[in-house]
């Protein structure tokens with residue numbers, strides 16, 4: 001019940017999301033590249049939510065509401081329970097659902113091509129060259145196979161498809177009927193047995209006319225076109241090319257040999273992209289490392305299927321891992337179950353960690369990388385730094401855990417992955433001694449560094465009787481000791497910091513001013529990062545440590561609020577901070593503890609009252625509502641420093657009044673690669689970003 005309530009909440013809240021909050025408006029004369037980057041950021045890195053919406057109370061849902069609903073009516077009544085949300089995320093889930101069915105047909109060995117088209121009217125067409133959904137009558141339902149799949153809830157896996165189970169669709173995997181139920185109309189064409197069969201559904205899955213043979217065909221496969229219902233997807237029914245592109249590319253990496261194409265017919269000339277990776281996740285690792293300096297050129301790869309058996313079950317689990325070391329310290333390990341990213345890891349990642357620690361430790365002992373007096377063992381952390389890896393498992397009955405269901409929970413998976421990876425890696429190291437030496441040298445460096453740091457902090461502890469957590473002098477802390485109500489404002493610049501200190505609620509709001517630019521964390525090595533004073537201050541103020549030993553239960557604030565100016569430097573610092581949190585305190589973002597403050601851009605004074613505008617359009621609206629002339633004076637805020645403490649409090653800091661955006665990592669892989677692009681060694685994209693933002697500021701100045 002509790003879960004249902006939660007689901008309900010999420011849906012309700014997402015619905016309240018103001019679209020405007022998600023993007024910088026599209027009609028301000030931005031160039032295509034600017035829009036592109038903006039879209040990338042708003043769609044892929046961070047899903048920004050209105051804080052107050054997310055925290056709003058319980059939904060009006062209780063058990064008395066439970067009515068026995070007919071099939072797809074239930075889906076339309078409670079879409080959130082089936083696709084998580086009716087926001088833009090949910091909209092795209094419809095595409096994933098249908099594409100997943102094609103992928104399943106490919107995994108079953110009958111199809112090697114999937115074509116996805118975004119049509120002019122924002123409907124989606126998916127075509128595969130598989131067997132075609134069966135057209136004969138299904139006994140249990142009395143309907144044709146196509147009608148069964150498209151109108152009966154959860155028909156997908158339970159009809160003996162794929163010898164008893166369906167691989168794809170981890171988190172939702174609700175099937176085509178849900179897509180149909182949430183569409184204004186949906187058409188299915190099946191090519192099989194020498195014929196072409198057609199059916200159309202309307203208004204949430206109602207059969208217009210039963211499936212019928214409309215002609216001869218020598219083809220085989222399935223074609224589906226659906227148009228999401230705007231009364232369900234009230235926020236938007238517009239598909240995002242990049243979102244679909246990224247996901248399809250990922251699908252192509254994870255399922256080697258399948259050709260997947262995307263065409264966007266909404267623009268002239270049409271956009272078109274085609275993916276097919278013969279090397280699968282090996283090419284995925286290559287792609288992720290395309291901008292990094294490799295330690296070893298080759299990519300380690302292993303693939304194995306193992307049967308799991310207990311009293312009641314017997315099924316096959318497929319494990320596939322690819323990995324490569326780079327000459328850096330950041331960790332790029334991504335895990336998947338049934339083609340869906342498990343952002344919070346789980347038993348497959350635990351198994352992987354066990355294997356690498358065990359195998360590298362043994363190899364080090366046997367080959368003199370660890371000497372007799374090196375008493376300490378090599379641990380997983382030592383082996384993970386600098387590693388790029390894809391861990392992909394396929395499991396017929398995955399169990400997911402955690403708040404966001406992003407963690408694989410099946411316990412048997414741990415041992416299976418550990419065995420598969422362990423065996424293959426041991427053999428690889430012994431057969432490629434030169435490569436092994438390079439890798440083990442790196443691991444040994446990580447090991448030495450870890451022990452040095454441990455010795456250093458225990459020494460410091462002995463000396464001072466304290467952990468290294470004496471609070472930084474620049475921090476104006478709050479008086480409350482209850483992290484749940486405490487907020488840390490990370491403020492750009494000392495002068496803004498001063499205003500913030502005066503404008504805050506000292507009981508629950510702490511201020512940490514940052515001077516200058518913080519270090520570029522993506523680029524720097526770990527020890528340099530920790531030596532940086534600004535970063536050190538942040539780590540001690542937050543209080544949960546950092547990196548692998550970051551402990552979210554120890555943090556001192558449950559809201560970490562980034563407050564920067566609305567200019568180039570401001571956005572640069574914001575990205576640097578997000579990069580830092582993403583890399584060293586990921587759970588902060590995963591738990592939704594990171595926010596971005598929204599200071600107003602304009603103030604209009606009229607009849608003794610102050611009106612604040614947070615965006616360009618709001619200014620226009622205020623002028624319109626108050627019937628003011630275009631040249632009516634207004635104040636434009638160039639930076640936080642221009643606001644006096646009262647104004648800052650009223651507009652940006654005061655709970656209940658302020659606007660804040662919550663940062664969540666939607667797709668860590670894309671996020672990292674955008675961060676890479678912005679922050680990494682390569683200068684060009686970064687310059688681009690800054691130039692584009694400079695442009696943005698210029699626009700505002702007009």
Ligand code: 28G
Pocket residue numbers: 098099101102103105126127128130131132133134138144145146148149159160161222223224
């Ligand atoms: C184009 C859009 C996405 C699909 C198939 C192929 C079969 C199938 C799909 O069966 C289970 C069994 C009969 C209803 C299976 C064909 C066995 C033999 C299939 C797709 C349920 C579903 N021949 N291709 N479903 N049936 N492609 N692509 O949806 O009773 S779905």
